[in-house]
Amino acid sequence: MYVSQIFNNIESFKNINKLIDNYQKSVKSSKSHNVSNKHYPFEIERMFYESLLNNLDDEIIKYGRLLSKYQVSNFCEGNEIRSLKNNIIGSCAVLVRYVIQAGVDERAAFELADEYIYLVEAATSLDDLYCLSDLIYLNFIQEIKKHKILSIYSKSVTQAINYIDSNIEKNISLNVISKHLNINDKYLSKLFKKETGNTITNYIHYKKIIHAKYLFAYTNMGILEISQQLSFNSQEYFSKVFKQFESISPGAYMRRLGR
Secondary structure, three states: OHHHHHHOOHHHHHHHHHHHHHHHHHHHHHHHOOOOOOOOOHHHHHHHHHHHHOOOHHHHHHHHHHHHOOOOOOOOOOOHHHHHHHHHHHHHHHHHHHHHHOOOOHHHHHHHHHHHHHHHHHOOOHHHHHHHHHHHHHHHHHHHHHHHHHOOOOHHHHHHHHHHHHOOOOOOOHHHHHHHHOOOHHHHHHHHHHHHOOOHHHHHHHHHHHHHHHHHHHOOOOHHHHHHHOOOOOHHHHHHHHHHHHOOOHHHHHHHOOO
């Protein structure tokens, strides 16, 4: 009823035609002034979201970096911040639907998206917006991982994994986790190994290296900075653990990323 009322109004048609004319003029002007109105290649974007659904960290990094090489669309000539906000909000709207498709609670996912959109609108600089963009993706990825964990493991193991994920940059160990969860350390160690096939120490190292790969891919941090950020005792030990999981050194991994 509301739609028919609008389009029965001749003035509305006139206004819409004006908007279309203004848009077409804007597109012509943007081309003549080298204003970007490019879009991401759909296939790369599709592969990125498929990687999210399937929880494939290396693929997420690969396609995320490919997407980052494309300049975002800019229909707000002279207002780069507004243009970037529009792009991030649009991406967030798409991302939240993939997150729900992956099994994350719909209400929780939309509440998280609403919070991020509020933060995007409140941001006042390009640097803040780029940081927020990375944060949105990383946190939604984390929500997908948490959902998959809840559907597989017992309560105690799930709590241990969630604690590791939430404190991945801290110096954590079996003793620290068992005390936090008020669980006997020997019982937790045995249960964790039984359900995951990994020792807690090995799992902590694995998650730290996954996090390190994201930091290499999406920040300008160097090897020493990342080893310190992740609370490794030394850069040498961090490099040793990294190579155990990735079969290459952190330096070689950075070169592979083109850094």
